[in-house]
Amino acid sequence: MTHPQHTTVGIIGGGPAGLLLARLLHRSGIDCVVLESRDRSYVERRQRAGILEQGTVDVLRACGAGERMDREGLAHDGIELRWNRRAHRLDFPALTGGRRVRVYAQTEVVKDLIALQLADGPPLLFGAQARAVTGADTGRPAIRYHHQGREQTLTCDYVVGCDGFHGVAREAVPERVRRTYTRSYPYSWLGVLAEAPPSHDELIYAHSARGFALFSMRTPTVSRLYLQVPNGTDPADWPDDRIWDELEARGAIDGPWKPARGPLSAKAVLPMRSSVTEPMRYGRVLLAGDAAHIVPPTGAKGLNLAVADVTVLARALDRLHRTGSTELLDAYSDTCLRRVWRAEHFSAFMTTTLHTAPDQSPFDTRLQHSQLDRIADSPHAAAELAENYTGLPLI
Known part of the structure; x- marks a missing residue:
């Protein structure tokens, strides 16, 4: 050529x-x-x-x-936050004047x-x-x-x-x-693709004492899922059943919810x-x-x-x-x-609000819960998150 x-x-x-x-x-x-x-x-x-x-x-x-x-x-049109067995949905169009x-x-x-x-x-x-x-x-x-x-x-x-x-x-x-x-973070993400329908119709960001979990999707039949793991984790140490059990535990709420399970592929650890x-x-x-x-x-x-x-x-x-x-x-x-x-x-x-640091104290966890409670209870705090998530004007 x-x-x-x-x-x-x-x-x-x-x-x-x-x-x-x-x-x-x-x-x-x-x-x-x-x-x-x-x-x-x-x-x-x-x-x-x-x-x-x-x-x-x-x-x-x-x-x-x-x-x-x-x-x-x-x-x-939104995401769901989960913490302390509580779930709260953020309605993006209502909070941002129509953005999604x-x-x-x-x-x-x-x-x-x-x-x-x-x-x-x-x-x-x-x-x-x-x-x-x-x-x-x-x-x-x-x-x-x-x-x-x-x-x-x-x-x-x-x-x-x-x-x-x-x-x-x-x-x-x-x-x-x-x-x-x-800035470095003391944890990574284990990301996987699952041949399974999404566990929810919108993304779930879950905070728990066991660590963070994210339930996302690629198509109506393929899920994209993430777990907080220690830095240096080998994906081979996480067989399918262990991943699904951990996702279920971290996403647990007071109510009848379980993730839709299926074969996992493309496991990879992503540094933060x-x-x-x-x-x-x-x-x-x-x-x-x-x-x-x-x-x-x-x-x-x-x-x-x-x-x-x-x-x-x-x-x-x-x-x-x-x-x-x-x-x-x-x-x-x-x-x-x-x-x-x-x-x-x-x-x-x-990242710091939703993840659990390796040396995290009960005081730090209560601060995270307080922040998440405020997002759920305050339209102003919810709008701040929604406006940033959906994106600021390009110019």
Whole structure:
């Protein structure tokens, strides 16, 4: 194949952030190239988040990637919180003025965006391993990458790193400039897929003395389930019956409820951490998604933050393309970081409120119960949670 030598925007990473940015730029008439280190099959199977905020849904629809999402995704008007054998439902539309979320797996979002990209979009190179970004502080940065057995160089007007925390784009920001704030959690999630119908028609977030549990779903016949486990847990130590018994115990309420059981697959342990890198722009290199920030999954913010980043960035590049103004581009990092830190705060709040720390005292547990009681009893506290969960305005 002929490798492109230059493009306006070089995008490193073919996950949802990179693919959506490419789609938005293509619709604005801005040429770009996407370099993805993995093959297409791997990218389309990569399991990640499945909760889409209202703003994310709106962006996917607007760029032509919403048809299957609207047909197969599951619209949700709330979640249920469980603690101390009590259950309380949050009605999102009533608390937020009509906003809701949609359950649609990241694997499916990626499949939809790849199909659009290959049908009529700019170049998408699978198996293209980015080695380094050079010239970030010049007018002509470049991406050095390996593809089909050869070293290649792609010069760009701008480089966008959608290649995760360990990607080369983040390393292009000099250490003297880069500030990274991190937080680690003393527990992980054991995530599984179950060939079983969902145990409830909406997501259940369950706090218990035994640890946290989340009851989610992928389709009306496939459930996605999570258990809080110690860091370093081996999934092989958790046979199916043990997982189901623990889910049932942690989700227990005063009333006739049991999870719908079925065969489990795709067991994996997911570490929990928070991280923010500032600034999100250095010269002509810009960071988006996990390259700039990571959130624990409790708040369902990872994919949605990435969508917000590239939506802001696409508008800034469109303004530059149409008018020559760099105003929005110059404000990109500050604009995104305001939303990022709000999402980090919400995700940390959900995580520390619902999980049970290994050394947790009875005092700490009573504080958690008090917070959950307030959410159930106060419309203002419930609205604060609902507004953050369904998503703040993209801009």
